[in-house]
Amino acid sequence: MDHMLYVTERECTAQLVRVEARFSALDTPALDADLVAPWEDARRRAVAAGGQMLEELDAIQLHVEKCTASTRRVCATKTSPTW
Numbered sequence: 001m002d003h004m005l006y007v008t009e010r011e012c013t014a015q016l017v018r019v020e021a022r023f024s025a026l027d028t029p030a031l032d033a034d035l036v037a038p039w040e041d042a043r044r045r046a047v048a049a050g051g052q053m054l055e056e057l058d059a060i061q062l063h064v065e066k067c068t069a070s071t072r073r074v075c076a077t078k079t080s081p082t083w
Helices: 002-022 033-048 054-077
Strands: none
Touching: 033 054
C-alpha cells in the first residue's frame, strides 16, 4: 500500500509539472468583458455618487486579490489556504 501511494504521488507530481509547464507558457488571458462589466459599473456608480462606496469596493478588491494569491500559492505548494 505504501508503494502504491508513493507511485501515485510521483505520477501526480510528474503530471502536475507537465500541466504547469504547458500553462505557464501561455500568455495571460484577456479579461472577459462580460465578467468585468458589473465591477466596473459598480465603481462608476460609486464615483458618480460621490465616492462613498469606493472604500468598500477597495476592501472587496483587496480581499479578492488576497484569495487569488492564496489559491495560487496553495496550487503551487499543495498547502492549505490562508484566507
